[in-house]
């Protein structure tokens with residue numbers, strides 16, 4: 001096999017041994033555990049990563065290199081053909097710039113589905129019970145404080161925007177709570193994949209859902225897909241859950257909708273400018289907030305790392321990714 005080196009950006013928490021084993025298939029293993037964007041780009045340009053063929057990056061390594069935008073993609077060694085990304089979301093990679101340079105990109109769908117869906121359900125139940133108000137009261141020594149009654153999920157309509165792996169896992173769980181599930185996607189799914197959920201238009205989803213769960217990818221066309229105009233179309237007292245990406249929602253508009261009561265409560269794991277959170281959300285007693293921990297379990301983190309390494313090995317050995325991003329899968333041959 002020709003010389004095919006692999007690079008790890010950042011550190012692995014659960015699969016050090018498996019990474020070292022990649023030496024059996026790659027000609028050399030480079031590591032870039034820490035540093036800066038400037039330093040990384042200069043190392044790429046100076047030939048430090050000679051014969052680099054595939055690299056491992058993660059959302060967690062973004063603070064080291066920054067986004068893989070056109071500038072960075074352009075600086076990557078010309079020998080690089082594969083970027084194996086750890087994260088179901090890959091909005092910090094300019095896939096079009098990668099495609100232009102003949103670089104294939106993989107992400108980690110499937111591995112994240114259950115853990116993220118668990119957190120979505122947790123946030124939904126918390127929001128339906130307006131749990132933040134109770135948490136705040138009991139922790140402040142006020143027992144129930146201004147306690148008011150919540151809502152049951154049973155017989156409520158859950159609207160899922162983005163019925164991919166995570167959306168389907170949310171739907172599956174929601175049915176156990178007696179919810180009616182409807183969804184909107186760019187395309188209707190097969191009956192088998194729908195598994196009893198009803199396909200509706202985006203407008204219908206907004207107008208008729210009691211709870212709206214966002215489970216779609218962030219890209220330029222989905223940024224602020226939920227904003228002032230969309231809140232106006234929703235039912236009074238709707239509950240919003242977001243475990244996907246913060247910028248899908250116009251956060252300022254959400255704060256207004258929470259304050260006016262249009263949105264009864266929300267459950268959010270993601271924010272527009274992480275780690276910053278809109279002060280209005282922090283103030284709202286009816287906003288249940290988590291610090292982007294959807295996939296934060298030992299099992300899922302390990303599964304995600306393993307999937308990236310499987311992609312990396314497959315790239316080096318067979319020039320093929322196992323979970324290539326959908327934007328590229330449709331293209332003939334990269």
Ligand SMILES: O=C(O)C(=O)CO
Nearest residue numbers: 087088089112294295
């Ligand atoms: O997989 C992702 O994209 C995440 O956001 C992890 O929580």
